[in-house]
Amino acid sequence: MTERFTKAAARNIFYGGSLFFFATFVTMTALSHNYIVNTSTDKKGLTEAVTRGKHVWEKNSCINCHTLLGEGAYFAPELGNVWLRYGGDKDPEGAVMALKGWMAAQPSGIEGRRQMPQFNLTEKEVEDLAAFLEWTSRINTQNWPPKLSG
Amino acid sequence: MKYESQKVALYYFAAAMGLFGVQILVGLLAGTVYVLPNTMSELLPFNIIRMIHTNALIVWLLIGFFGAAYYLIPEEAETELHSPKLALIQLGLFVFGALAAVVGYVFRIHEGREFLEQPLWIKAAIVVVALMFLYNVTLTVLKGRRTVITNILLVGMWGIAIFFLFSFYNPGNLALDKMYWWYVVHLWVEGVWELVLASILAFLMIKMTGVDREVVEKWLYAMVGLALFSGILGTGHHYYWIGTPGYWQWIGSLFSTLEVAPFFTMVVFAFMMVWKSGRRHPNKAAMLWSLGCAVFAFFGAGLWGFLHTLAPINYYTHGTQVTAAHGHLAFYGAYAMINLAIITYAMPYLRGRAPYNQTLNIWSFWLMSGGMAFMTFALTAAGIVQTHLQRVMGMGYMEVQEQIAMFYWLRLGGGVAVGIGVLVYLYAIFGPAREERPVAVAGGLQAAE
Numbered sequence: 001m002t003e004r005f006t007k008a009a010a011r012n013i014f015y016g017g018s019l020f021f022f023a024t025f026v027t028m029t030a031l032s033h034n035y036i037v038n039t040s041t042d043k044k045g046l047t048e049a050v051t052r053g054k055h056v057w058e059k060n061s062c063i064n065c066h067t068l069l070g071e072g073a074y075f076a077p078e079l080g081n082v083w084l085r086y087g088g089d090k091d092p093e094g095a096v097m098a099l100k101g102w103m104a105a106q107p108s109g110i111e112g113r114r115q116m117p118q119f120n121l122t123e124k125e126v127e128d129l130a131a132f133l134e135w136t137s138r139i140n141t142q143n144w145p146p147k148l149s150g
Numbered sequence: 151m152k153y154e155s156q157k158v159a160l161y162y163f164a165a166a167m168g169l170f171g172v173q174i175l176v177g178l179l180a181g182t183v184y185v186l187p188n189t190m191s192e193l194l195p196f197n198i199i200r201m202i203h204t205n206a207l208i209v210w211l212l213i214g215f216f217g218a219a220y221y222l223i224p225e226e227a228e229t230e231l232h233s234p235k236l237a238l239i240q241l242g243l244f245v246f247g248a249l250a251a252v253v254g255y256v257f258r259i260h261e262g263r264e265f266l267e268q269p270l271w272i273k274a275a276i277v278v279v280a281l282m283f284l285y286n287v288t289l290t291v292l293k294g295r296r297t298v299i300t301n302i303l304l305v306g307m308w309g310i311a312i313f314f315l316f317s318f319y320n321p322g323n324l325a326l327d328k329m330y331w332w333y334v335v336h337l338w339v340e341g342v343w344e345l346v347l348a349s350i351l352a353f354l355m356i357k358m359t360g361v362d363r364e365v366v367e368k369w370l371y372a373m374v375g376l377a378l379f380s381g382i383l384g385t386g387h388h389y390y391w392i393g394t395p396g397y398w399q400w401i402g403s404l405f406s407t408l409e410v411a412p413f414f415t416m417v418v419f420a421f422m423m424v425w426k427s428g429r430r431h432p433n434k435a436a437m438l439w440s441l442g443c444a445v446f447a448f449f450g451a452g453l454w455g456f457l458h459t460l461a462p463i464n465y466y467t468h469g470t471q472v473t474a475a476h477g478h479l480a481f482y483g484a485y486a487m488i489n490l491a492i493i494t495y496a497m498p499y500l501r502g503r504a505p506y507n508q509t510l511n512i513w514s515f516w517l518m519s520g521g522m523a524f525m526t527f528a529l530t531a532a533g534i535v536q537t538h539l540q541r542v543m544g545m546g547y548m549e550v551q552e553q554i555a556m557f558y559w560l561r562l563g564g565g566v567a568v569g570i571g572v573l574v575y576l577y578a579i580f581g582p583a584r585e586e587r588p589v590a591v592a593g594g595l596q597a598a599e
Contacts, residue, residue, distance in 0.1 A: 007298070007364065010371035018378040025382045028401070029329060032394045036325045040393040051322035058262030064197035069392045070469030071328065072264060073200050075184075077547035078469065107191060114183075114548075115191035132324075139325055142399070144391035146466060147544035 040140035052125075053132025060119045067150075069141060076114065078150030083137035085148055088130075096130045151499040153224035155231035158238055160500040162217025163493045165245050167576060169210035170486075172252070174565075174572050176203045181562040185555070194256065201255050201267050207481060208265065209248045212310075213241070214489035215346050216283055219303055221496050222353045223287050227294025232286050240282040247275045263327075265335060266317045273317055280311040298367040299356075302374055303349040309342030325393030336385045339485070340451075344377040344412060347447070347488050351416060354440045354495055359427035369419045373412050380408035387459050391468060399461035406459040413444075413452035413484075420444040433498065435511035435578075439491035442519060446483025454479050454526065466541040471554070472533030479526040482518075490518075493579060503583040510578035517571030525564030532557035 037043060057063070065076040088095030103126055107115040121129070151157070180199045183189050224231055231237060251272050254260065260267040268276065284307060291300050316333040352370040356363055386402025389395075420441050431437055454476040458467040467473070498505045532554040539545045539553060 005368070007367055007371070010368050010375070011298070014371045014375040014378075017375055018382070021379055021382040025385065028383075029333075032329060032389065032398070033326065035395045036323065036329065036393050040395075041323055041325050046323060054322060054324060054327075061197045061201060061260055061262040061267065063262065063264045064200045064267075065195075067469040068324070069328065071388075071392070072469065073197070074469060074471060074474050075196050075200070111188060112186075114187040114551075115195070117192065117195040117197075136324055139393040141391045141393060142396055144465060144468065146541050149540050149544050149546050149550075 042135060042138055045135055045138070047131065047135075049128050049131040050135040051132075053128035053130065053135075056121065056125045056129045057132055060121075065116070068136065069139070070144065076116070078145060079133060079136075080139075080141065081137050081145060081148065081150055083130075083133045085150070088134055088137070092134070095134075096127060099130050099133075100126050151496075151502075153230050155234040155237075156221050156224050156496075157500065158231065158234050158241070159217040159221035159496060161238065161241055162213055162220060163497070163500070164580070165241060166210045166214040166217060166489065167493070167580070169206045169213065169248065171572065171576065173203055173206035173210060174569050176206065178562075178565050178569055181558070181565045184558040185562055198255055198258070201260060202252055204265055205251060205255070205267060206248075207486075209244075211481075211485045211489060213244060214493070215307070215310075215350075216241070216244075218346075218350050218489070218492045218496075219283075219287055219307065221492065221500075222350070223290055223300055223303070224294075226297045226300045226353070227291050229290060229294035232289040232293070236282055236286050240279050240286070243275060243282075244279045247272050247279070263320065263331065266331070273314075276314065277311070280307075280314070284308060284311060297363070298370055299349045299353050302345050302352075302370060306342045306345030306349065309345065310338060313337045313342065328392045329389065329394060332385055332388045336388055337382070339481075340381040340384060340409060341378060343485060344381065345374050347443075347484055348373040348377065348412075348416065350488050350492050351420065351440060351443065354436070354491060355420060355423040357495070358431040358433070358437055358440065359423045360429050361423045361427050366423065369415075369423075373415050373419065376408075376412035376415055380405050380411055384409045387461075387464065390461050390464055403460045407456060409459075410448075410452040410456050413448040416444040417448045433495055433505040433508070435505070435508050435515065436491060436495035438512055438515050439487055439494050442515060443483065443487035443491050446479065446487055446519065446522075448483070450476070450479030450481075450483035450526070454530075457530075467533065467537050470533045470536045470540070471529045471557075472537065475526045475529035475533055478529065479522060482522045490515075490575065497579045498583075501583055506583045507578040507581065510574055510581075514571045514575035514578055517574060518568050519571075521564045521567030521569075521571060523564075524567065525561050528557045528560035528564060532561075 057068075062068075062079070063072040065073050067074060067078045067080075069080040070078065083089065083095060086095040086098050100123070103119065103121055106118050109115070176199055179189070180196065180203055183191070183196050183199065220231060220237055251268050254269060255267065259269060261269055266273075287307070288304060291304060313334050316330050319330050321327050321330075348370055352366050355361060356366050383401055384406035386398040387406040389398035389402060421444075424437070424441065458464050458472050458476065494511055535554050535557075536550050539550045540547060
């Protein structure tokens with residue numbers, strides 16, 4: 001911090017630089033927005049059911065136990081690819097049935113095992129949730145996660 | 151304390167500490183559920199516990215920032231606050247909103263997106279509270295002396311309010327939702343919050359070391375400049391695997407690696423100032439918290455962030471206990487500690503006593519910091535094992551969790567130490583203000599501020 005490096009210079013670098021980087025960031029997210037809508041996610045497949053399913057996901061705050069694309073609470077399994085773990089890509093109806101069975105069986109009550117609450121979802125809500133998870137499993141995530149285990 | 155209106159900070163600090171207590175209690179409960187999973191599993195499931203744990207943290211840190219601002223802005227601007235009454239109304243509203251949110255969460259009333267669980271009306275109330283604050287402090291600064299510290303603090307606080315607005319946008323497209331969600335979460339904690347942190351740290355250094363303001367201000371610009379130059383594009387490290395383009399792996403890796411720089415600069419800055427001044431401020435605990443904050447922020451936010459920020463590494467560690475380890479130490483080191491530092495510094499003035507209960511406060515520092523460090527090591531070890539078993543070997547999630555159960559016991563142990571530390575801290579600052587023998591303030595040195 002020499003005398004020649006004045007406070008005014010430091011200030012200008014800070015405000016100028018921050019604006020520059022912020023503008024760059026906004027531009028890049030705008031491009032990414034476009035990429036998400038048109039390339040990496042299924043635009044046509046984003047049905048009402050998927051949106052309703054996302055709402056079911058939020059209403060029960062699944063994210064505060066599970067992770068979804070790696071973001072969440074790390075207390076319960078990753079669900080971004082759970083559709084594939086349930087074999088939904090090969091047998092969608094079977095996967096939905098399995099999900100209905102799973103949701104109905106909670107909490108397991110097994111001593112020493114993490115408990116998933118009973119959310120009392122209607123049949124339609126589970127179907128919407130499945131639609132949401134199915135749609136999510138098809139997002140282009142640059143091949144993440146590395147294994148089916150999530 | 152030179153200005154009467156600084157007194158409002160006392161109420162803010164009290165409220166912040168109350169919520170800090172809630173956060174730690176609920177955190178201990180969450181740690182217990184990890185090792186004894188049937189604990190209260192139907193009454194208060196883990197998702198609700200965690201919601202309260204993280205929300206209480208965010209809100210107490212914000213209340214602490216508000217309090218710090220109300221404490222330091224009159225001194226910096228050399229004028230009374232525009233309206234102490236408005237500041238108190240603001241606090242009342244905020245605390246009411248926070249408590250209403252917590253009670254609502256218990257009854258499963260929430261919006262369910264991580265960290266942004268607050269129901270819409272509470273989100274709106276947060277905006278109103280932020281505007282009341284910004285109005286109050288901006289007018290105070292405008293009528294008084296303008297310093298770099300107040301300018302940076304205000305930019306940080308305006309940034310907090312502006313980026314929070316993205317929490318109102320929740321598109322049906324999950325990938326879009328996630329991308330803009332980070333506009334709040336990342337641009338807060340790895341962006342504008344660092345401005346608040348650096349300006350409070352700079353204020354504490356001026357006050358406690360007496361180093362020339364000109365010097366401190368240049369350092370402050372360097373720290374916040376580095377923070378934003380690296381941190382804004384560093385958001386890219388959250389855009390690796392959520393449906394965003396592949397180029398973020400390069401941008402995120404590069405810029406988020408540079409995010410270590412501002413934290414390193416903070417360490418150098420804090421120790422240089424202390425070393426340069428040679429003055430011993432009587433509030434040794436406040437000095438310890440300030441230096442500790444710089445060091446722990448460097449480790450928690452800087453090094454533990456770098457540990458898993460490079461895309462090829464993050465591909466394996468993303469969303470494991472490694473992330474949890476980083477999250478805990480980063481929030482503690484950077485944001486909890488700066489609040490505990492300014493509170494420790496300001497409390498003797500706010501309560502009109504010489505620095506007191508120094509020994510207890512210093513004990514609480516080591517208990518909390520030791521506990522957090524231990525917790526971080528335990529979770530890091532858990533995360534590394536988890537990464538290997540689950541992401542390399544492809545073992546199922548629940549099986550892997552059984553393999554790392556021991557680390558969760560260790561983490562809970564660390565948490566208990568933190569909990570005891572918090573109790574000691576609260577007693578040290580709010581308990582009976584016993585006058586300790588006046589530490590050598592005199593002796594040729596000019597009186598410390």
